[in-house]
Amino acid sequence: MGIPTAKDIGALIRGARCARRLTQAQVGAACGYSASAVSRIESGRLHLDYARLMQFAAFLGITPDRLASAPVPTGASVATVKDQADEEDAVRRRELLTGALAAGATTALGTSTASAASAPVDPAAGLEEVLFRLPSAAPVPLALLTQETARARATFRATQYTMLGRLLPGLLAAASATRDAATGHEREKANVALARGYVLTAELALKQHDDAAWVAADRALAAARASGHPVPIGESSRVLAITMRRSGRCPAAVRFLTDEARDLDAREAQTGAVRTTLMLTAAYTAANGGDRTAAMALLDAADEEIDRWRAATPSGLFTVDATRAHADVYRIGVHNALGTPDEGVAIAAGLDIDRMPTAERRARAWTDTARMWHALGEDRKTFSALRSIEQEAPQEVRRPALRALTSDLLFSSARVQGVREFAARTGALST
Template sequence: MGGSPFGRLPDRVRPHAARPRRAGAVRGVLEPPPDRLTATPAPDGPAADTVERPSAEEDAVRRRNLLTGALAAGATAVVGVAPAGAASGHFDPAAALEDALFRLPSAAPVPLARLAEQAAAARSDFCAARYTSLGRALPGLLAAASATRDASSGRAREQASTALARAYVLAAELALKQHNDAAWVAADRALTAARASGHPVPIGESSRVLAITMRRSGRSPAAVRLLTQEAADLDAGQSPTGAVRTTLMLTAAYTAATSRDRTTALGLLDEAQEEAARRPEVPGLFTVDASRTQVEVYRIGVFNALGTPDEGVQVAARLSIDRMPTAERRARAWTDTARMWHALGDQPQTFAALRRVEQEAPQEVRRPALRALTADLLYTSARVPGVREFAARTGGLPG
């Protein structure tokens, strides 16, 4: 396709002025907002995963006051203690992380090879949906990466900054899954560290998680601008940057859908699909992948967000979820499928999809959003055998 990769978007999302671009930037995307984010924004609306919209039930589960929590904990990192709420069954793997973001544990610099190993282990925990383990590991990883970056210079400092950015990306991803407002802090710090590294891939990864926090606070249009601008600055011809570019467009498509902007959402989704089809699948992106299957999963989520879940039924029928590379992504796909069936009023299919989430990733199904969906199944007119036992096992029973 010639011209801008966003060339089919409506005029209202096209740029009105040119701006200086990094090498490899693509013409014809949105200008950044005048107040380009340079500091941690303060949320001013309801927080809404990693690609999902909030429900009334979720609000009661997930509302936390970040500052109050920090003061209560004395802003002191405590690693290895039981997660908050563990006694009641509503544990929060991000609880210790929340404290650590205000005051990292003491740490000495480590060799870059060891830092890379620690970051890879944390990424493995995320991809396997071992969120409790990840929450315990992240404060130490963040502290080690920060100390190593501060003690380094030149190329070594760039590498340490990349490791630090990706550690904060994981922190933001974990906080987002738990609907914890610490995601704001982690995402902003991720982008700061990524820009200091000078490498486009971590910048794109960090921009994605920051945009998700913006969307959840009701800033979907600004989040779409951030995502499309960062996508334009990435070279689509290179495998790593082209793959990250695809993930940015997918997140932008879902973000536009949450504000019911169908034209923009479907336009971005189609662009992402064309990019994914133009090149071989690239494994090894840090938290998500840019495969054609991933595009289809996002398509279901977009239709759910647009309020037309029936359009996702045929997409779900042709999905090969079992072939997706990580437990976290497979669980994510089954989650969107569960939401689709729930919106269509098919409670047995909803429950079947939730059980697949649990099979793939037991800790995923204990997230606030899925506990809320499980609890909702308990009060439907159609009685689904096994739901109450499932809810008791996964923390979905009202407390």
């Protein structure tokens, strides 16, 4: 059998897409391409590198054996992996990108052919089962593991949650196997990657209100502490505190976050930025517990940290950057939680959401703005914010919390043109 050409690969992608009754726009949105680019891929006029090909295969449920003889394009190898001509490393790269990730896709989400335009797909479906029974995987080079962790992080920040749900099982399996096989400094690095994989798993589960967040956050913190690195410890502490808040344990979560922030070295820019993110999360948590005094004090403390480390960037953190804009978004959220949304209006007016660095953070800013307007009874402004979320991140607006907000808007006394169609399109209204 000959090696598949770009046209062969395109035909395979087109067939899988049609079998799932997906449009080119839907596939493109999930994989980071425009509809016209997907059209060129399917016709063989646009060539995918190996990593991108695996991304399409995972989303469309194309099994590894159907792509087993596909060529690995030049440049697809990890440049930092030593001895790229080594056959064992080549096999390991292929196993990670095809076997482990494809196994994770079928474990996490199955092979349903339901239309993406009907009932919302839960990207976190099956994560709890995966956490207790990881797919089998062999250890991989740390450079490759780091690259794949970064790719998963970028997928989250781009709000491609369906794709992330397919990537995580294989990533966790590879990171766990690599950690178990490593010793010394290499084991510390593998624990960092494993912690970040579990942080992403917790983040995804939290967005879908899935109880798997508890298990993932606990495992993230265990791996982070084993690594000894403060940044992943801060990341993991933050997501664990959010799971505590979601279960109603706000005072305990605030104490946990402030204790973790206090333990971080305040003399370094990197850890100072991490301290800021913990304080912001603690402020919102305190507000959810009805403690206005603590919430406002924590916001002020976070502002002081931002002024002190204005040039610092908390590299590795998945959802929060220690900037004034992000602190302002948290202030809006705090006022929403405290029942004083009117105090957030002036803050929202000064936000330049378009300049925020990631789709996930822009969508979060619009979400807090939508909640603010909804609490103030401004239905048209609420709907405008919801439409902005959809434009930024179509998968974000299909989250349970935002579908609930859309449903409230749909059944409010005011008539807002376009809400019913929006509700049907985003899964808030059964079709």
